Amino acid sequence: MTTDLETWGIHYAQGARMPPSLRVLRYHFSTYLRTWRSSLTSSFLSPVLYLAAMGVGLGSLINHHVGTVGGVPYLSFVAPGLLAASAMQVAANDSMYPVMAAIKWIRTYYAMLATPLRVSDVLIGHFAWVTARLVLSAVAYLGVMAAFGTIHSPLAVLALPAAILTGLAFASTISAFSATQKNDQGFATVSRLGLIPLFLLSATFFPLHQLPGWMHPIAYATPLFHGVNLCRMFTTGQVDWGSAGWDLAYLGAVSVAGVLLCARFFTRRLVV
Amino acid sequence: MPVRSSASLDAPQRRSEPAAGAVCSARGLSKRFGELVAVDEIDFDIELGESFGFLGPNGAGKTSTMRMIACMSPRTAGTLSVLGMDPDREGAAIRSRIGLVPQEDSLDLQLTVLDNLMVYGRYFDLPTKVIRERAERLLAFAQLTERAGDTVDPLSGGMKRRLTIARALVSEPDLLILDEPTTGLDPQARHLLWDRLYRLKRQGVTLVITTHYMDEAEQLCDRLVVMDKGRIAASGTPSALIDRYSSKEVLELRFLGEDAPRERLEGIGERVEVLPDRVLISTADGDRALDEVHRREVEPASWLVRRSSLEDVFLSLTGRTLVD
Numbered sequence: 357m358t359t360d361l362e363t364w365g366i367h368y369a370q371g372a373r374m375p376p377s378l379r380v381l382r383y384h385f386s387t388y389l390r391t392w393r394s395s396l397t398s399s400f401l402s403p404v405l406y407l408a409a410m411g412v413g414l415g416s417l418i419n420h421h422v423g424t425v426g427g428v429p430y431l432s433f434v435a436p437g438l439l440a441a442s443a444m445q446v447a448a449n450d451s452m453y454p455v456m457a458a459i460k461w462i463r464t465y466y467a468m469l470a471t472p473l474r475v476s477d478v479l480i481g482h483f484a485w486v487t488a489r490l491v492l493s494a495v496a497y498l499g500v501m502a503a504f505g506t507i508h509s510p511l512a513v514l515a516l517p518a519a520i521l522t523g524l525a526f527a528s529t530i531s532a533f534s535a536t537q538k539n540d541q542g543f544a545t546v547s548r549l550g551l552i553p554l555f556l557l558s559a560t561f562f563p564l565h566q567l568p569g570w571m572h573p574i575a576y577a578t579p580l581f582h583g584v585n586l587c588r589m590f591t592t593g594q595v596d597w598g599s600a601g602w603d604l605a606y607l608g609a610v611s612v613a614g615v616l617l618c619a620r621f622f623t624r625r626l627v628v
Numbered sequence: 629m630p631v632r633s634s635a636s637l638d639a640p641q642r643r644s645e646p647a648a649g650a651v652c653s654a655r656g657l658s659k660r661f662g663e664l665v666a667v668d669e670i671d672f673d674i675e676l677g678e679s680f681g682f683l684g685p686n687g688a689g690k691t692s693t694m695r696m697i698a699c700m701s702p703r704t705a706g707t708l709s710v711l712g713m714d715p716d717r718e719g720a721a722i723r724s725r726i727g728l729v730p731q732e733d734s735l736d737l738q739l740t741v742l743d744n745l746m747v748y749g750r751y752f753d754l755p756t757k758v759i760r761e762r763a764e765r766l767l768a769f770a771q772l773t774e775r776a777g778d779t780v781d782p783l784s785g786g787m788k789r790r791l792t793i794a795r796a797l798v799s800e801p802d803l804l805i806l807d808e809p810t811t812g813l814d815p816q817a818r819h820l821l822w823d824r825l826y827r828l829k830r831q832g833v834t835l836v837i838t839t840h841y842m843d844e845a846e847q848l849c850d851r852l853v854v855m856d857k858g859r860i861a862a863s864g865t866p867s868a869l870i871d872r873y874s875s876k877e878v879l880e881l882r883f884l885g886e887d888a889p890r891e892r893l894e895g896i897g898e899r900v901e902v903l904p905d906r907v908l909i910s911t912a913d914g915d916r917a918l919d920e921v922h923r924r925e926v927e928p929a930s931w932l933v934r935r936s937s938l939e940d941v942f943l944s945l946t947g948r949t950l951v952d
Contacts, residue, residue: 372753373753374753379751379753383747386747390738462734462735463730463734467730467748469700470698470723470726470730471748471752471799472753474720627701628661
């Protein structure tokens with residue numbers, strides 16, 4: 357039985373002032389206003405610290421002994437990797453505990469679903485909010501990268517959508533996972549066995565050919581590798597468009613699959 | 629107020645057409661979760677402006693019924709009409725005219741009292757100016773005006789409950805659904821809440837209330853159904869139910885540290901019910917029953933003659949007390 361409760365897509369009542377999913381986005385913004393200072397500070401502080409430590413500290417050592425990496429100074433090599441990895445982290449942060457809280461602890465989703473809002477509105481609003489957070493954090497990262505002199509091409513503007521798409525691939529799949537969880541124990545596992553290994557092994561810090569050959573297919577299979585690859589091509593200006601096309605297609609496919617899973621799991625969890 | 633005789637509602641299950649003009653009407657309404665039957669083919673009609681109660685112990689199916697009426701949970705079988713629409717097809721339109729006070733508060737603890745109302749009003753697509761005006765009135769109604777700028781987290785249970793009710797009213801709903809509005813509140817907070825609900829009733833808001841408190845049902849409901857194990861065990865006005873299923877008065881006897889002398893009490897009043905902690909004797913005249921107890925030289929530790937209540941109705945219908 358298809359019920360109205362499960363109907364998908366953006367819907368407008370005739371004469372609605374604001375689309376329902378934007379009302380959800382507005383809610384997220386209201387809660388953000390309570391913590392925006394600390395959030396904004398960390399959005400800038402984190403790239404400054406990472407680039408200073410990894411790039412300047414480690415980078416000067418590498419530049420001294422090895423020379424350039426992939427044709428650019430190490431700082432310029434590692435910065436776009438960190439940009440993509442931070443998009444992953446921001447997306448994961450907003451898709452684990454906040455989703456669990458809205459389902460179970462604070463029950464925000466149930467409050468929303470008692471009003472004219474539907475599951476689809478709740479989800480679209482959630483992704484709109486995560487996107488907004490990704491934009492903010494990626495713009496901060498790119499700004500700090502520019503200040504560190506690691507932007508080598510006007511194509512770097514394309515690193516912004518690339519980082520956002522990387523984030524959405526994680527946000528959608530992790531949100532779907534969160535909607536299936538009874539409690540928050542699984543999140544520690546996602547971080548320990550998922551995010552941290554990806555962060556370390558997705559060519560973020562060193563070129564893929566440094567890893568043994570049997571690990572290459574694993575790297576190729578992870579979304580972060582493709583995100584790092586895209587961001588790096590755009591900020592260094594060394595773009596292989598064929599490879600970029602594959603990266604885009606891969607991240608797009610993961611995002612779409614994640615959103616479809618979300619539709620299924622959120623409905624199953626919230627409409628019983 | 630439309631009052632049905634309880635007799636007609638208790639007639640053997642012959643399903644009539646849903647009542648035209650009822651705010652909410654169900655026929656054969658069922659909800660199953662896998663093997664578990666939460667709501668088992670129930671019928672009811674809720675009329676405009678009345679205060680209608682679902683009374684029963686935990687697990688009787690009250691909340692499942694509420695969630696179906698609130699268009700948050702699809703029904704498994706039967707027909708259901710809310711505000712003249714079908715929840716399966718027009719859920720969002722129905723929800724735009726309903727206020728829901730869920731069993732567990734779903735307030736945003738990090739936001740202020742006022743912001744909780746603003747955010748919720750926006751879900752209904754109300755203009756900010758309108759929400760602000762209503763919020764002022766609703767906060768006064770909920771006695772929270774002074775706390776408007778405080779975050780919700782440190783508020784007392786009673787305050788959170790009143791805020792949840794204020795929030796449910798921000799859309800000026802035609803139907804207000806309250807799922808166990810006073811569970812977990814101290815007596816003072818309960819009475820304040822009842823007073824607020826009375827005011828709404830007087831303004832003509834149709835109320836649907838679930839409760840497992842007999843006194844609450846007696847205080848607030850024009851009509852009610854008693855639910856047990858997913859079914860409706862009886863329905864009618866509180867006084868009609870008491871008339872029909874209980875005697876006028878009840879004599880309660882307590883025996884400390886010894887078993888009640890069941891056989892020596894037999895035949896007193898209309899019915900003798902032995903519970904773990906007390907004995908209930910249903911009777912038209914409690915004082916005469918007490919005289920008879922004394923005449924038989926039964927010495928209870930304490931006794932009490934009281935009007936019979938919905939709790940006695942529930943007991944006589946199901947043989948069980950309501951557990952808090």
